[in-house]
Amino acid sequence: MYLFLALHSLSLKISSNCGSTTIIEPPRWGQQSGEEKVDKMPLHPEDIRPELKEDIYDPSYQDEEGPPPKLQYVWRNIILMVLLHLGALYGITLIPSCKVYTWLLVIFYNVVAGLGITAGAHRLWSHRTYKARLPLRLFLILANTMAFQNDVYEWARDHRVHHKFSETHADPHNSRRGFFFSHVGWLLVRKHPAVKEKGGKLDMSDLKAEKLVMFQRRYYKPAVLFICFILPTLVPWYFWGETFQHSLYIATFLRYTAVLNFSWLVNSAAHLYGYRPYDRNFGARENILVSLVSLGEGFHNYHHAFPYDYSASEYRWHVNFTTFFIDCMAALGLAYDRKKVSKATVLARMKRIGDGSRKSS
Numbered sequence: 001m002y003l004f005l006a007l008h009s010l011s012l013k014i015s016s017n018c019g020s021t022t023i024i025e026p027p028r029w030g031q032q033s034g035e036e037k038v039d040k041m042p043l044h045p046e047d048i049r050p051e052l053k054e055d056i057y058d059p060s061y062q063d064e065e066g067p068p069p070k071l072q073y074v075w076r077n078i079i080l081m082v083l084l085h086l087g088a089l090y091g092i093t094l095i096p097s098c099k100v101y102t103w104l105l106v107i108f109y110n111v112v113a114g115l116g117i118t119a120g121a122h123r124l125w126s127h128r129t130y131k132a133r134l135p136l137r138l139f140l141i142l143a144n145t146m147a148f149q150n151d152v153y154e155w156a157r158d159h160r161v162h163h164k165f166s167e168t169h170a171d172p173h174n175s176r177r178g179f180f181f182s183h184v185g186w187l188l189v190r191k192h193p194a195v196k197e198k199g200g201k202l203d204m205s206d207l208k209a210e211k212l213v214m215f216q217r218r219y220y221k222p223a224v225l226f227i228c229f230i231l232p233t234l235v236p237w238y239f240w241g242e243t244f245q246h247s248l249y250i251a252t253f254l255r256y257t258a259v260l261n262f263s264w265l266v267n268s269a270a271h272l273y274g275y276r277p278y279d280r281n282f283g284a285r286e287n288i289l290v291s292l293v294s295l296g297e298g299f300h301n302y303h304h305a306f307p308y309d310y311s312a313s314e315y316r317w318h319v320n321f322t323t324f325f326i327d328c329m330a331a332l333g334l335a336y337d338r339k340k341v342s343k344a345t346v347l348a349r350m351k352r353i354g355d356g357s358r359k360s361s
C-alpha cells in the first residue's frame, strides 16, 4: 500500500523551492586538533532552529563498562503484540474475499496514519524542521492518534534521545542490540536505566507549552481506542456491508500491524543495512527500501547527520511522499519556514566524513 504511493512520488522528481529556508552557511567543524576529534565534533552552524538542540548527537556520552542489566520483560505488551500479529496473519488469509472499499479504507488509513508519524511526530514535533498552522496541526494530531505509536510527547522524547545518544544504551532502540531489539523488542522490555536517566533530562519545554500536544496526551487512550480500533472496524461493516470478521482482521489488525512494522523498519533496517555517505560515524544508513514503505524516512544517514532538514533527505520528492505532502501544505499556506540544508554544506560533509560510497562531484 505504501509502495504504490512511494512509487508515485518516485515519478515526481521535481524540485520544489517555494518559500523554504535554504541554509547556505558553509560548515565549520570542531578544533583542528586531530582527525578523530574533528570527525566527532560537528558544531552544526547550519542548524538555525533557535528553539531546539536536543536532537543533536552528543559524542561525549559513552556506554559504561560492564555487563548490561538483566532484561525485564513486559508480559502485557508481549501478549498483546503476539495476538495482534496473529490477527494480522489471519487477516492476510482473508484478503482474497475482502471488498474493494475495505481495501481502499486500509490504504487511506495507512497513508494518513503514516503522515501523522512522519510529517507530525517526527519532522514537525520531534525535530521542528518546519512550522505548521493550526488546521494542519489538528490534522496531524488526529492522524498521529490513528497510528497509535505512543502520544506525540512520548514519541518525541524517545526520538530526541535516540538522536542525541544514538547506538548507546541511552538510545531506546539501540541497534547495537540487534535487529529484533531495535525493531520491536525494545517495546517488550523495560527501558534501560540510561534511557530513563537521559530521556528525563531532555528539554521538552517546547512540547509542554504546546496545548494541542498536551491535549492529545491527556485523552490519548480513549482517543486511540476509538480512532485506531473501533472506527475502522465499524465503518466497513456498517457502510458497505463488509463482514465483521473482515473488518476486524483486515481493516483493523492487519492495517495497524502494517503501519507499525513499516515505521519500525526505520529503527531496525535503516540502522543496520545501507551506506553512510554523509557521516560514517553514525549507525544510521541510507536504505531506499525503507523509504519506499515509510513515506520517505529511509534516508536515515542523512537524517542523523542533518536532523533539522525538513525533507529528512538530501532530495525533496525522491521516494519521499512526506516531503511532497509538506510542500503541498506549504503551497496552501499551512506549512512554512521549512529548513533545508544547502547542497554545499551537504557535499562538504560528505567529502569530509562520509564513507565514500557516493562520489560527489
Ligand SMILES: [Zn+2]
Residues within 6 Å of the ligand: 122, 126, 127, 159, 163, 303, 307
Ligand atoms: Zn529523527
Ligand SMILES: [Zn+2]
Residues within 6 Å of the ligand: 162, 266, 267, 271, 284, 300, 304
Ligand atoms: Zn535513527
